[in-house]
Amino acid sequence: GQSLEQPSEVTAVEGAIVQINCTYQTSGFYGLSWYQQHDGGAPTFLSYNGLDGLEETGRFSSFLSRSDSYGYLLLQELQMKDSASYFCAVRTNAGKSTFGDGTTLTVKP
Amino acid sequence: DADVTQTPRNRITKTGKRIMLECSQTKGHDRMYWYRQDPGLGLRLIYYSFDVKDINKGEISDGYSVSRQAQAKFSLSLESAIPNQTALYFCATTGGLGNEQFFGPGTRLTVL
Numbered sequence: 001g002q003s004l005e006q007p008s009e010v011t012a013v014e015g016a017i018v019q020i021n022c023t024y025q026t027s028g029f030y031g032l033s034w035y036q037q038h039d040g041g042a043p044t045f046l047s048y049n050g051l052d053g054l055e056e057t058g059r060f061s062s063f064l065s066r067s068d069s070y071g072y073l074l075l076q077e078l079q080m081k082d083s084a085s086y087f088c089a090v091r092t093n094a095g096k097s098t099f100g101d102g103t104t105l106t107v108k109p
Numbered sequence: 110d111a112d113v114t115q116t117p118r119n120r121i122t123k124t125g126k127r128i129m130l131e132c133s134q135t136k137g138h139d140r141m142y143w144y145r146q147d148p149g150l151g152l153r154l155i156y157y158s159f160d161v162k163d164i165n166k167g168e169i170s171d172g173y174s175v176s177r178q179a180q181a182k183f184s185l186s187l188e189s190a191i192p193n194q195t196a197l198y199f200c201a202t203t204g205g206l207g208n209e210q211f212f213g214p215g216t217r218l219t220v221l
């Protein structure tokens with residue numbers, strides 16, 4: 001089976017940097033994705049790592065270490081609109097994904 | 110126009126009723142998924158389909174069935190709804206390398 005762990009809540013101030021960690025246990029690991037969800041809306045894709053290392057997309061970066069079964073999402077220059085839930089998701093060789101329970105990020109002024 | 114649409118957006122029904130949730134996509138993707146989300150939790154996979162003739166159970170398929178009527182349409186049915194199926198339901202599609210899933214707006218289902 002698959003299992004993922006990520007912190008349930010993170011709080012940071014506007015302009016700061018925050019890191020959301022994700023550890024996973026899975027068979028047939030293929031890659032790690034990150035999604036953002038605002039208040040019950042549709043999750044939207046942020047980033048994907050298939051290989052070890054850092055992927056950068058604007059203010060968001062994501063990192064993967066396959067040997068450590070660990071990844072993180074880094075959000076820089078936080079803005080109020082970044083307040084949302086963030087999910088890591090493991091994709092397997094079978095082509096399906098398992099999602100973590102999400103991290104609620106609160107950005108304060 | 111949205112690439113992935115779901116109908117209805119909200120539904121309230123009673124225990125024992127049959128319910129169908131519909132999903133359509135204009136992205137031309139082969140792979141489609143149904144998830145449910147409960148408050149404070151992540152998305153759990155109910156069923157997925159890699160093409161019209163390929164349908165697979167996810168981690169929580171009991172009490173649900175699906176139909177892939179066409180490449181663009183994937184429907185989820187609750188044969189006899191029960192209160193613990195009250196949840197937010199999302200349809201998603203993926204194409205190409207499959208690294209990014211595109212989600213519909215969700216259907217909020219309440220079973221009384």
